[in-house]
Amino acid sequence: MSRTSLLILALYASTALVHRAAHANPEVVVIPLGGDDALILTTEVAAALVKQINKETPGRAALRYPVPSGGEPTTDGMQAAEQMQQAAKSFESLDFSAVQTTGGRALELYRRIALQTGETKGYVDALHLLAAASLFDGDAPRAQQLMNDAIVVDHRPPARKRFNPTVQNLHNSLLDDDKQPKGRLRFVVSPRALAWLNGKLLGPASGAITLRAGLYLVRVFRPGHTPVRRWFRVEPGQTQDLQVTLRPDPVAESGLIRALRNAAKQPTPGEAVRRALNTFDARELILLSSESEACRPDQCQLALAWAKDGRWSNRQNATHRGVAKQTTRTLLQQSEQLDAPQCATAADCGLNLHCVKGRCKGSTPFYKKWWFWTAVGAAAIGAGVGIGVAASSSGGAVIRVE
Amino acid sequence: MGRANSEQTARLTGVAIGLLLVAGASCGGDTQISGRLDRLIGDLVTVTLESGAGGFDDSTLLLDSAGRSFQTSELNASPAGKVRTLTIPEGVATGAAQLLLNAQGGDEYRIPLTISRLLFLAADDGVATAVAAPGSSLNGGRLGQVGTPLANGLVVLPGGSHLAVVASNQLQFYSISDGFARKGSAIGADDVTAIVGTKAGVVLARKDKVSFEGVDGQGKGPYTVKGLVAVAADREGNRALALSACDTNNDNTADSDCLTLIDLSGATPASETVLDATPSATVVAMSPDGATAVVGDGSTLYGVSFGAGSPVVGQLGWANAQVVAIDATVAEGRAIYIVADAAGRRLQLVGFSNSTKLGSVACSESTLTDTPRAVHFGRSPEVYVLTDKQLLSIAQPWTTRTNNQCPPIAVAPVAGTPTVANKFVGLAVQR
Numbered sequence: 001m002s003r004t005s006l007l008i009l010a011l012y013a014s015t016a017l018v019h020r021a022a023h024a025n026p027e028v029v030v031i032p033l034g035g036d037d038a039l040i041l042t043t044e045v046a047a048a049l050v051k052q053i054n055k056e057t058p059g060r061a062a063l064r065y066p067v068p069s070g071g072e073p074t075t076d077g078m079q080a081a082e083q084m085q086q087a088a089k090s091f092e093s094l095d096f097s098a099v100q101t102t103g104g105r106a107l108e109l110y111r112r113i114a115l116q117t118g119e120t121k122g123y124v125d126a127l128h129l130l131a132a133a134s135l136f137d138g139d140a141p142r143a144q145q146l147m148n149d150a151i152v153v154d155h156r157p158p159a160r161k162r163f164n165p166t167v168q169n170l171h172n173s174l175l176d177d178d179k180q181p182k183g184r185l186r187f188v189v190s191p192r193a194l195a196w197l198n199g200k201l202l203g204p205a206s207g208a209i210t211l212r213a214g215l216y217l218v219r220v221f222r223p224g225h226t227p228v229r230r231w232f233r234v235e236p237g238q239t240q241d242l243q244v245t246l247r248p249d250p251v252a253e254s255g256l257i258r259a260l261r262n263a264a265k266q267p268t269p270g271e272a273v274r275r276a277l278n279t280f281d282a283r284e285l286i287l288l289s290s291e292s293e294a295c296r297p298d299q300c301q302l303a304l305a306w307a308k309d310g311r312w313s314n315r316q317n318a319t320h321r322g323v324a325k326q327t328t329r330t331l332l333q334q335s336e337q338l339d340a341p342q343c344a345t346a347a348d349c350g351l352n353l354h355c356v357k358g359r360c361k362g363s364t365p366f367y368k369k370w371w372f373w374t375a376v377g378a379a380a381i382g383a384g385v386g387i388g389v390a391a392s393s394s395g396g397a398v399i400r401v402e
Numbered sequence: 403m404g405r406a407n408s409e410q411t412a413r414l415t416g417v418a419i420g421l422l423l424v425a426g427a428s429c430g431g432d433t434q435i436s437g438r439l440d441r442l443i444g445d446l447v448t449v450t451l452e453s454g455a456g457g458f459d460d461s462t463l464l465l466d467s468a469g470r471s472f473q474t475s476e477l478n479a480s481p482a483g484k485v486r487t488l489t490i491p492e493g494v495a496t497g498a499a500q501l502l503l504n505a506q507g508g509d510e511y512r513i514p515l516t517i518s519r520l521l522f523l524a525a526d527d528g529v530a531t532a533v534a535a536p537g538s539s540l541n542g543g544r545l546g547q548v549g550t551p552l553a554n555g556l557v558v559l560p561g562g563s564h565l566a567v568v569a570s571n572q573l574q575f576y577s578i579s580d581g582f583a584r585k586g587s588a589i590g591a592d593d594v595t596a597i598v599g600t601k602a603g604v605v606l607a608r609k610d611k612v613s614f615e616g617v618d619g620q621g622k623g624p625y626t627v628k629g630l631v632a633v634a635a636d637r638e639g640n641r642a643l644a645l646s647a648c649d650t651n652n653d654n655t656a657d658s659d660c661l662t663l664i665d666l667s668g669a670t671p672a673s674e675t676v677l678d679a680t681p682s683a684t685v686v687a688m689s690p691d692g693a694t695a696v697v698g699d700g701s702t703l704y705g706v707s708f709g710a711g712s713p714v715v716g717q718l719g720w721a722n723a724q725v726v727a728i729d730a731t732v733a734e735g736r737a738i739y740i741v742a743d744a745a746g747r748r749l750q751l752v753g754f755s756n757s758t759k760l761g762s763v764a765c766s767e768s769t770l771t772d773t774p775r776a777v778h779f780g781r782s783p784e785v786y787v788l789t790d791k792q793l794l795s796i797a798q799p800w801t802t803r804t805n806n807q808c809p810p811i812a813v814a815p816v817a818g819t820p821t822v823a824n825k826f827v828g829l830a831v832q833r
Contacts, residue, residue, distance in 0.1 A: 094761040136755050137764040138800045140734050164707075164754055165693065166736030173735055397454030399511060401437035401447060 026062035028053060029282040033261045035223055035253070038290035040192045040204045041300055041320065045331075046288045047203045048324035049304075052332060064280050065194065065201045066254040080109035080122055087129055088162070099133035114217055115229045118199055124150045128158040132167045148174050152214035153198050180212040181236035188243045193222035208239060220244045223253045264289050269307040277307075284308045291317075298322035304331045435513055440540055441490050443519045443832040444562030445579040449486045449503065456506035457484040464490070466517065467497030467537075482506065490517060492562050492833040493781055496537035516540075520578065521786060521816065522558065522565055523793060524551040524828035530567065532582075533818050535780060535832070536795060542818055545582055548574070552591075554727075554776055556828035557599035560637045560690070564617055565830060566604045568594050573604065575617050578832070586619050596632050599830075600639030605666075607633035612644050614666050625664050625672060629656050632685055635666075636692030642666055643688050643695050647681030648674070659683040659699060661706060663713070675713045677704050687728035689737035694754055696739045698725025703741060703752060705760025716760045722746055731779035731833070738763060740785050740799060742774035749777065749787065751799055765808035766800035778831040786816070790825035 030050050034042035046063055053061040087103035090096075103126055110122035127150035135143035147170050150158075157171050174180065186208035187195060195205035196219040202209070205220050213236040221227040225246035232242055256279065259272035264287040277285055284307060291301035298321055306314040318330040433454075441447060451457055462479035464472040472491055479488040486503060494517050501513040518538030523531045528549050532542035549570030557566050558578070564585060565576040571592050575585040596607040603616035610630050613623035629647040641663060648660035659677040677683065683699035697704040701723040705716045724745035730737055738753045751766035772789035780786050785796040793816045801809045 091755065092759065094755050094759055096764065132755075135734070135736065136753060136761060137803075138766065139764075139802055141802075164736075165691075166754070169735030396432040396434065397505070397509070397511065398434045398452040399436075399454075399513060400450045400452050401435065401439055401513060401515075402450070 025281045026060060027282060028061040028284040028286060029064045029276070029280040030061055030286040030288065031064055031257075031260060031276065032288050033257060033264060034288075034290040034295065035261075037192065038292075038295040038300065039194065039223055041295050041297060042288045042290055042302065043194055043201075043203055045302060045320060045324045045327050046286075048328040049286060049288065049331070052325075052328050061286075062282075063201050063203065066256055066279075076109070077113060077122070080106050080113060083109065084122065084126060084129070087126075091129060091133055091162075094136075096133040096137040099129065100137075103130045103133065111231065115231065118217075118219075120153050120198070120217065124154045124156070125159075128163065128167070128171075131170065132158065132163050135167065135170055143170060144174065147171055148180065148213070149215045151175060152212060152216060177212050180214075182210050183213045183234040183236050184208045184210050184239035185216070185218075185232065185234050186239055186241045187220075188241045189220055190245050191222060191225075193220050193225070193244070193246055195220050205244070218242060220246065222246055225249055260287055261289060263287070264303065264305045267312075269305075269310065269312060273307045274310075284313075295320075302327065302331070433511055435511075439514060440516045440518065442540065442562070442579060443490055443492055443494060443517070444564075445490045446563070447488050447490060447501075447515075449488075449501070449513065451484045451505075451511075454505065458482055458486050458511075459504045459506045461502075461504050462486060462488055463502040464488075464494065464515075465500045465502065466495040467499060468495035470495065489561075489563070490515075492560065495781065496535060497539075519562070519781065519832040521780075521793065521832070522556055522828075522830040523788070523819070523826055524548065524556045524567070524569070525822045526551070526824050526827045528569065530556070531820050533793060533816055533820075535784075536797075536816065544820075551827055552594060552597070553827045554829075555594070555597055556830040557597055557604060558830040558832050559599040559604070559617070560601045560833070562832040566597065566599060567828075568597050568606075573597075573606070573615060585617060589615055595630070598633055598635045598642075600635050601637055602639055605633055605635040605639070605642045607631075607644065612642055612664055614639065614642070622666050622668070627662050627664075627672075629660075629681070631683065634686045634688035634695060636688055637690040638692075639666060641688075641692045643686060645683055645686040645697060647683075648676070650676060650679075656681040659697070659704075661686070661695070661697065661713070663708060673713075675706065675715065677706075677715060678702075685725055685728050687730045687739055689730045689739075690732055691737065694737055696728050696730070696741070696752060696760065698728055698741060700724060703760060705752070705754055707754060716754075718752060718760045718762065720750070723748070727774060727777045729778045731782045733783040738783070740777050740779060742777040742787065744773050744775075747771070747773055749774065749785070749796075749799070763800050765803050766811070767808075768796065768799070768811040768813060770794065770813060775826070776829045778829055779833065780831045781833055786829060786831050787813070788826050788829040791822060793819040793826070793829065 030046045032039060032042035032046040050061045050063050083102050083106035087099050087106055090098035090102060107126040107130060110126050114120045114123045127146050131143045131146035134146060151174055158167050187205040189205040193205045195202045198217050211234050213234050215231055215233045218232045219227060219229045226249040228244050228246060256276060260276055263270045263272040273285055287305045289303045291303060300320040302318050302320050304316045305312055316331050318327050320327040460482045462474045462477050464477055472494060476491050477488040480486055496517050496519055499515045499517050501515055503511045516539045518540035519535040520542055521533045521535055523533060528547045528551055530545040530548045532545055534540055534542045548567050552568040555568035559566060563579050565578055567574050568591050572588040573591040574588045576582045577585045593609040594606050598605045603614055606613050606615060607630050610626055610628050611624035612627055612633055613621060615621050627644040627646050630644055631647055632645040634643045644662040644664060646660050646662060647656035648658050649656055650658045658679050659681055661675045661677060662672050664672045677697060683697050685698040686695060688695040693708055695706045701720050703718045703720060707714045720743060722745055723743035725741055726744040727742040728739055730739045736753055738751050740749060740751055742749055747770045749768050751763035752760055753763055755761045772792060774787050774789055776788040778786050783799055785799045787794040794813050795816050796811060796813050799811060801811055
């Protein structure tokens with residue numbers, strides 16, 4: 001298979017995974033375009049951009065980056081499907097121990113396929129089947145673990161055609177992430193790289209994150225290095241290290257990324273942007289590039305290009321000085337200024353806008369004024385004293401149960 | 403920069419001082435709690451804030467001794483105010499529980515309760531007895547003479563607050579939480595052969611007739627089912643299922659086992675399903691949601707699922723069995739059935755592996771020393787078994803296979819079961 005084919009395969013695989021991982025497609029997709037170390041930095045700022053946009057409209061933006069392929073698939077998908085078919089037949093005839101044997105083999109094969117291609121449908125289907133068999137075989141703890149592993153990768157319910165409400169109920173009972181036991185995953189990755197969890201770009205692979213316990217498909221990648229894919233089980237109540245040392249490899253980054261990097265410099269968005277919008281099923285695209293590869297964490301010139309309706313609606317530069325939130329604010333504020341009307345006095349501006357240095361600007365929100373927080377403090381003291389006095393004068397409650 | 407710092411400082415200081423004072427205030431004052439803290443499943447509990455600022459807010463939470471929590475809606479709790487009423491629902495574990503109520507001002511009141519559940523026995527001499535389920539603190543005792551009881555003519559209605567008894571050709575409801583006071587007048591129950599409890603009343607099988615009798619005195623039916631043998635119903639009382647020895651070739655002779663699904667509201671006509679070509683089935687049970695049912699026919703179990711189309715029938719053999727009793731519950735999200743075999747003195751659990759297949763739950767077969775007469779689920783998945791002389795409990799009716807072996811299932815006599823002169827004939831259980 002040619003390198004181009006591999007890249008296309010990788011693009012498709014990552015896209016499919018991204019689609020499944022997201023509950024709804026975002027309107028705006030933000031793609032970091034820095035190379036080498038600059039990729040980590042642009043990803044950090046891109047993540048902050050997403051956060052800032054979502055603060056205004058939750059769920060509007062998402063971070064995306066195509067995962068490069070790790071190599072040609074070697075596991076036979078047909079073999080996995082055959083094992084799965086046998087397991088399904090055993091399930092229909094209530095031979096649950098045979099389901100565990102053949103379904104277990106199918107699961108192992110699908111797990112390998114997921115590692116190689118990112119494709120998780122067969123893996124999740126096998127988990128649903130094994131969970132149902134364990135449930136009906138009286139092994140509830142195993143059924144819960146298998147169903148939990150399926151939900152960690154994909155929230156979709158088991159097929160209603162095959163599984164009765166009992167299995168659907170098991171799935172529903174485990175669906176709420178907030179109610180499930182949690183563990184922590186700590187990245188110990190060298191050199192610095194990006195991490196994906198179940199196909200979804202997490203950001204730079206550093207620090208520790210809290211996740212619901214279960215088995216995760218982790219990918220770690222840095223341009224110029226061989227991508228690493230690994231299954232990693234997050235245990236309840238534990239913090240576990242994921243240690244990865246990336247091997248240098250001249251494997252190119254995704255072709256789409258190269259094309260987008262080039263597109264960001266053009267006067268109009270062009271074909272690559274259109275392709276990315278199609279790929280990520282989004283309406284707007286924000287490309288965040290670094291001006292040079294030699295970016296330092298505390299000093300880097302960044303360029304934002306915001307594609308909307310077939311044109312660049314905003315293109316802004318900012319110097320990153322180590323604080324992603326600050327850089328984001330600068331990029332977005334400058335973007336707003338471009339659209340702001342020119343003015344001489346406040347009368348030239350709209351309602352609640354002031355004219356500052358020839359541009360209309362909104363007034364500082366009241367909650368960012370120093371006097372507001374002083375008032376909040378005073379009110380809290382007053383309320384505290386009031387409640388304290390009321391409670392001490394009541395002498396405790398008297399409750400009668402009949 | 404200077405202004406930014408002072409803003410930050412003012413913000414933090416103000417909020418911190420306020421929070422400290424609020425926290426201090428909420429810890430102030432001891433709560434005095436008095437009244438009836440030992441409660442039964444199905445009890446209506448009334449909590450009154452006799453002294454204290456404001457009232458209770460809308461939230462109510464009950465934490466049971468097994469660590470499970472029951473929310474406002476499950477407790478049927480009343481809205482905000484000085485008085486909160488709630489019902490102890492089925493499924494609450496026996497033993498220490500905590501009722502958590504919030505004051506409108508933010509304080510939390512923790513009210514310690516002790517939960518008990520009762521099992522009811524009827525002997526053939528007509529004496530009814532209440533026995534405390536394992537882990538309960540309240541004691542049972544002799545309830546009195548109910549008349550000549552119908553075999554298996556004793557049932558606790560889902561919800562746990564009412565007991566229905568068919569004895570001496572009469573049906574009588576009793577309020578469990580109200581000291582077993584008679585609820586309404588006795589209803590004539592001639593020719594009743596089976597009784598099944600629903601949330602608001604009971605479904606009776608009489609001679610070729612199925613009828614519903616509500617605790618509130620309202621009835622439904624009767625619905626004619628020729629050759630009626632036994633009856634089952636869903637928890638809500640929306641549908642009943644009649645097992646009959648039916649005549650499929652119109653020669654006035656019963657030739658098959660049939661099931662008739664009856665919409666108790668009368669909105670849709672009854673539908674009949676033929677199970678087999680020999681009229682020999684004796685017992686039927688329906689899942690609480692009414693979606694599935696299991697029929698006992700000698701050494702064959704039929705599993706029937708009711709979907710959008712025609713009912714789907716599957717079957718399962720149980721060698722040399724004579725199925726005499728079946729009960730259904732929901733355990734870990736699935737409907738399961740406990741089936742009792744009088745010939746081999748055995749019990750086993752069965753369930754549906756998908757919408758059509760009936761299968762045994764692995765490692766769920768247990769053998770008894772006496773012949774089972776009745777079998778009932780308690781708080782899921784506990785099982786109670788009635789034999790002629792004994793009441794037995796099984797805390798966990800299935801085990802997990804280790805080294806390809808099924809460990810034995812523990813069966814124990816229920817402490818406090820009275821001795822009986824001749825034999826027990828009926829068992830009812832608060833779940």
